[in-house]
Amino acid sequence: MKKPSYFIEHLCIYDTKPRDTMWNFLKWAHSIPQYYWGEDVLISEDENVGADYTFLACASKFTIQLEAPMPRLQFQYERDWFETHPRGINHICYLVDNALNSYNQLKEAGCEFAQHYTEFPPYNGFVAKDLEGVWIEIMEYKMPETFKVPYIEQRYHSFEKLRMFGPVVLCKDLGAQEKFYQEVLGFKTAFKNVRDNHGVIYMIDKRYNVDNNNIALQLKTPCIAPEKKFFEKYGPYISTISYLSGDVEFAYKRALRADFESISAPAPDELTGAMTAWLREPNGNLIEIREEWKAD
Numbered sequence: 001m002k003k004p005s006y007f008i009e010h011l012c013i014y015d016t017k018p019r020d021t022m023w024n025f026l027k028w029a030h031s032i033p034q035y036y037w038g039e040d041v042l043i044s045e046d047e048n049v050g051a052d053y054t055f056l057a058c059a060s061k062f063t064i065q066l067e068a069p070m071p072r073l074q075f076q077y078e079r080d081w082f083e084t085h086p087r088g089i090n091h092i093c094y095l096v097d098n099a100l101n102s103y104n105q106l107k108e109a110g111c112e113f114a115q116h117y118t119e120f121p122p123y124n125g126f127v128a129k130d131l132e133g134v135w136i137e138i139m140e141y142k143m144p145e146t147f148k149v150p151y152i153e154q155r156y157h158s159f160e161k162l163r164m165f166g167p168v169v170l171c172k173d174l175g176a177q178e179k180f181y182q183e184v185l186g187f188k189t190a191f192k193n194v195r196d197n198h199g200v201i202y203m204i205d206k207r208y209n210v211d212n213n214n215i216a217l218q219l220k221t222p223c224i225a226p227e228k229k230f231f232e233k234y235g236p237y238i239s240t241i242s243y244l245s246g247d248v249e250f251a252y253k254r255a256l257r258a259d260f261e262s263i264s265a266p267a268p269d270e271l272t273g274a275m276t277a278w279l280r281e282p283n284g285n286l287i288e289i290r291e292e293w294k295a296d
């Protein structure tokens, strides 16, 4: 079997107040390319699985999906998750051409699953766990022209010169996770600064392109105080949404004006050397803004 290719697509935030969070991001520099809301938006009529999804985009094909709890309309694994984590980043989604092939491949690779392979009218998919238990949703769109978010250009559309860059996954064993994403998902290491299992690795998928798909997955050990706190409590998890900016100082200031809380003002980061700032969006999500980056 030919190894499937995996493409970074969105991260999903489970949120009890998605409208508030939506507004926080809109005040900063985002837009809403798609919005599914209501009990009539059924993903699967058989299981009565519906949706309350708000998609947020910022000049990148990598997007945020806000998902509200709608117990009657959600999958069991989602209901279980909401019981213990009322809000937070729940999974990263990767697109594939054939989800069943991917399911078999990940099973063979020894992955556990939060949800097994299922076929729905708009997509086929499942939710697996990576080497350290972080949830990875795999989707094959069957209705790409009508389901999910319209095509988003990688082009600044704000004064902040801001673009969504990718998710940050905090790891226990950076080397082992790097190997997993390389060997199982086919990603390439594009930047790495790791010493004694402390550091950061940028990983890119096969669709990476500096001009229209400048997206990377960051594997990292906790660096800022809020990451350390939750890592101690929960272990490996998806901690932060990373952005690139042509003007970090300005993007940071505009985030403050949108009521984001400063964690760390723009300064050279010890791991990357790049000008970087961290903030917390008013509903709790961590944001990293770093200066422009591209893979060699």
Ligand SMILES: [Fe+2]
Residues within 6 Å of the ligand: 010, 011, 012, 065, 091, 092, 093, 137
């Ligand atoms: Fe998702």
